[in-house]
Amino acid sequence: MNRLLKNLLAAGCLLGGTTLGFSQTKSENPGAELTVSYLRGTQKLHDLQASPMMYFTDYNGINLDYKRMKGRNRWEFGSEAKTGSMIAPALGTREFQFEEGGEGFLLIPTQYFGEIRAGYQRGLIQNEKQETYLGVNLRNQIHYADGLAMNTWAMNLLGLGVRYTHLLKLGTKHQILGDFQLPIFAFVARMPFSNVVSQPETSQFKSFMSGSTFTSVNQFQQPEIRIAYRYRLARRSSLELGYSYDWLHYSKPQTIKKSNHELGLSWVYHFQFSPAK
Amino acid sequence: MKQLIKTSLFASLFVCGLGLVSCNELMLGEEPSQGPVSTFEYLWSTFDDHYGLFEVKQLDWDEVHAEFSTKVNDQMSADELFDLFSEMLSRLNDGHVWMVKPNPGFRRFDSGPSFPDGTFDLDLIRESLSEETSFGPADNPLVLFGKFKNTNIGYLYLDHLGQAPGFYEDHIRTALAALAGTDELVFDARGIEGGDDRSAQIVASYFAEERKLYMKTRFKQSANPGDFSDWILWQLAPRSGAYTKPVVLLTDRGTGSAGETFTLAMRQNENVEIVGDFTFGAFSDNPKWELPNGWIVAMSTGDFRDQSGISYEGIGLEPDEVVINTPEEVSNGTDRALIRALSILLEN
Incomplete structure (x- = not known):
C-alpha cells in the first residue's frame, strides 16, 4: 500500500511537472534567442577577373546570431566566419616552382570569408500555426584569398535588401522555417580591371574599398533561400538543422558568378521570457 | 487529397529547384576549352x-x-x-x-632582357664596414647599415622593398638616426629587385627636403585600347629626421620594379647623385592571369612615367655617372661602382 502510494505520488509529480512544463512552454514566449551554428558548405566561384576556370571551396565556419522579439517586431544581429581551400576541378592540384630547379609548392589558395548583418522584420501573420515576417536586412560580406592564380583576390559586398521569413509551427516542439532575402541596393568592391590596388600613402585595404561602386538589383543579384527544421529540446534550448543556397551575379569589371550550398547545425538558447498574450 | 496535391507540388518544386541550382553551367557559366x-x-x-x-x-x-x-x-x-x-x-x-x-x-x-649576375656582392662591402647593424637573417639581411672604416661615410642597404610601408618607416628612421653623425652616405639599391611602390615612396621621402612630384601611374580600366584610369600622382613627402647631406645612390641592372620607382623618387632629391649601371627597366605592377590549361602568366597592366611623362619601360634609368661592374671584377674583390661613389663623396 505504501509502495502504491509512493508510485502514485511519483506519477502525480511527473504528470504535474510535465503539465507545468507544457503550460510554461505554451504560456511563455522567449523575447530573445542566441544561436550558435556550425556551418559546412561548398562555394562555387566563376570570377572572370581572377580566372577563366571555376573554383570550388569546401568550407567550415561558425555563425553567431542574436534575435530580439517583441510583439510584431524582430531585430536580428549576426556574424559568420568561414574558411576553406580553393580548388579548380578542371585544373587539379598544381605544383609550381619560383624558378627552374627551385623548390616546388602547391598552389592551393585558402579563402577566408564572413559577414556581419543587422535586420529588422515586422510580423505579418502571427498565430498558433504560423508566423510570417517581412523586413529589411543590412549585410556586409567580405571575401579574401591569397594565391588565387598567384594573386590576392578579394571582394566586399555591402547590401541592403528585403527579407521574408515564414515559420510553420508543428505542435509545440517542431518548427519549419523558410527564409528568403534579396539585396536591392549594394556597394560592391572588387579587384579592379587591372588587378592592381596601389595608391600612394594609402593602405591597400583603403584603396581597395575606395573602389566600391554603388549598384542595385538590376545589375547585382544575390538571392538567398534558407529552409530549416527546429526541434525544441527544452524550455530554454532548441536544435536546428538548416540548408541555405545563395547565388550571386555581377558583371563589373568582369563577370562574377558564385553560388553557395550550406548546411548549418545550430543550438538555440531562448531567454528573456514573457507571458504569452 | 487537396493536401496531398499541395505537398506533391511543393516537393516537386523543391526537387526541381535543387536540380537547377546544382547545374554549374547554368548557374556559373561555361569554362573555356583547355586545348x-x-x-x-x-x-x-x-x-x-x-x-x-x-x-x-x-x-x-x-x-x-x-x-x-x-x-x-x-x-x-x-x-x-x-x-x-x-x-x-x-x-x-x-x-x-x-x-x-x-x-x-x-x-x-x-620576356625581358637578361643581364649577368655577380656584379654586386654585399659580403664584399661588409668587409669594409667598421660598424654594422642589420635586420633580418644575418646572411641575407633585409636592412643593413654601418660606416666605412676610417671614414665618416655611412652605408645603407636594402635587400628589397617588399615589406609593408610601416616596416620601412620604422627601420629607415632607426638607421638614419644611427647614421645622423656621418657626413655623407652611400645608399646601395643594387639589391632591390622589387617590392611595394608605397614603401619606395617612404624610403625616398627620408632623403627629401621638399614635396615633389616624381612619378605618375595609370592602369588599364577596360578592354578598350587606351582606356586608362586617371593619372595617380606620386610625390616625395619629407619626413622629420630626413638625411639631407650628400648621398650617392648605387644602381645596376638588378635594381628593378619598386627599386626603380624608388630611384625615380631619389632623382628628385638634390642631395642625391646616382652612380652605377642603368636600372632593369620594368616599372609597372604585374598581376598574374591564369590560362585555361592551368599555366600562369604575369603582365604589366600599368603605365608608369616620370614626373615629365617619360616612360623608361624596357630602357631603365640612366645614372648620373655610369660605372659598370663586371662579375670578374667583383669576384676578384673589386667593386668599382662603390669605389667611385666613395671618391665622389670624399671629394666633397
Whole structure:
C-alpha cells in the first residue's frame, strides 16, 4: 500500500511537472534567442577577373546570431566566419616552382570569408500555426584569398535588401522555417580591371574599398533561400538543422558568378521570457 | 487529397529547384576549352585587354596575333605550345612579363632582357664596414647599415622593398638616426629587385627636403585600347629626421620594379647623385592571369612615367655617372661602382 502510494505520488509529480512544463512552454514566449551554428558548405566561384576556370571551396565556419522579439517586431544581429581551400576541378592540384630547379609548392589558395548583418522584420501573420515576417536586412560580406592564380583576390559586398521569413509551427516542439532575402541596393568592391590596388600613402585595404561602386538589383543579384527544421529540446534550448543556397551575379569589371550550398547545425538558447498574450 | 496535391507540388518544386541550382553551367557559366587553340586565343586576348604598355612599346598586337595564330593547332604538345607562347611574349621585351607551366616538367619563361649576375656582392662591402647593424637573417639581411672604416661615410642597404610601408618607416628612421653623425652616405639599391611602390615612396621621402612630384601611374580600366584610369600622382613627402647631406645612390641592372620607382623618387632629391649601371627597366605592377590549361602568366597592366611623362619601360634609368661592374671584377674583390661613389663623396 505504501509502495502504491509512493508510485502514485511519483506519477502525480511527473504528470504535474510535465503539465507545468507544457503550460510554461505554451504560456511563455522567449523575447530573445542566441544561436550558435556550425556551418559546412561548398562555394562555387566563376570570377572572370581572377580566372577563366571555376573554383570550388569546401568550407567550415561558425555563425553567431542574436534575435530580439517583441510583439510584431524582430531585430536580428549576426556574424559568420568561414574558411576553406580553393580548388579548380578542371585544373587539379598544381605544383609550381619560383624558378627552374627551385623548390616546388602547391598552389592551393585558402579563402577566408564572413559577414556581419543587422535586420529588422515586422510580423505579418502571427498565430498558433504560423508566423510570417517581412523586413529589411543590412549585410556586409567580405571575401579574401591569397594565391588565387598567384594573386590576392578579394571582394566586399555591402547590401541592403528585403527579407521574408515564414515559420510553420508543428505542435509545440517542431518548427519549419523558410527564409528568403534579396539585396536591392549594394556597394560592391572588387579587384579592379587591372588587378592592381596601389595608391600612394594609402593602405591597400583603403584603396581597395575606395573602389566600391554603388549598384542595385538590376545589375547585382544575390538571392538567398534558407529552409530549416527546429526541434525544441527544452524550455530554454532548441536544435536546428538548416540548408541555405545563395547565388550571386555581377558583371563589373568582369563577370562574377558564385553560388553557395550550406548546411548549418545550430543550438538555440531562448531567454528573456514573457507571458504569452 | 487537396493536401496531398499541395505537398506533391511543393516537393516537386523543391526537387526541381535543387536540380537547377546544382547545374554549374547554368548557374556559373561555361569554362573555356583547355586545348592549345583555345588557350592561345585566351592568352592573346587577355594581353589585348589588360596589357598597359602597347603604346609605350609601339607594338601592334593584332599583327602578333596574325603571325602566331597560324602556328597553333590542337595537336601541339605542351612543350611546343610553351615554346610558341614564349616566342610570342618575347615580342613584348618586358621584364615584368613571365609565364610558368606547372610540374611535371615545370618551365618558366621571362620576356625581358637578361643581364649577368655577380656584379654586386654585399659580403664584399661588409668587409669594409667598421660598424654594422642589420635586420633580418644575418646572411641575407633585409636592412643593413654601418660606416666605412676610417671614414665618416655611412652605408645603407636594402635587400628589397617588399615589406609593408610601416616596416620601412620604422627601420629607415632607426638607421638614419644611427647614421645622423656621418657626413655623407652611400645608399646601395643594387639589391632591390622589387617590392611595394608605397614603401619606395617612404624610403625616398627620408632623403627629401621638399614635396615633389616624381612619378605618375595609370592602369588599364577596360578592354578598350587606351582606356586608362586617371593619372595617380606620386610625390616625395619629407619626413622629420630626413638625411639631407650628400648621398650617392648605387644602381645596376638588378635594381628593378619598386627599386626603380624608388630611384625615380631619389632623382628628385638634390642631395642625391646616382652612380652605377642603368636600372632593369620594368616599372609597372604585374598581376598574374591564369590560362585555361592551368599555366600562369604575369603582365604589366600599368603605365608608369616620370614626373615629365617619360616612360623608361624596357630602357631603365640612366645614372648620373655610369660605372659598370663586371662579375670578374667583383669576384676578384673589386667593386668599382662603390669605389667611385666613395671618391665622389670624399671629394666633397
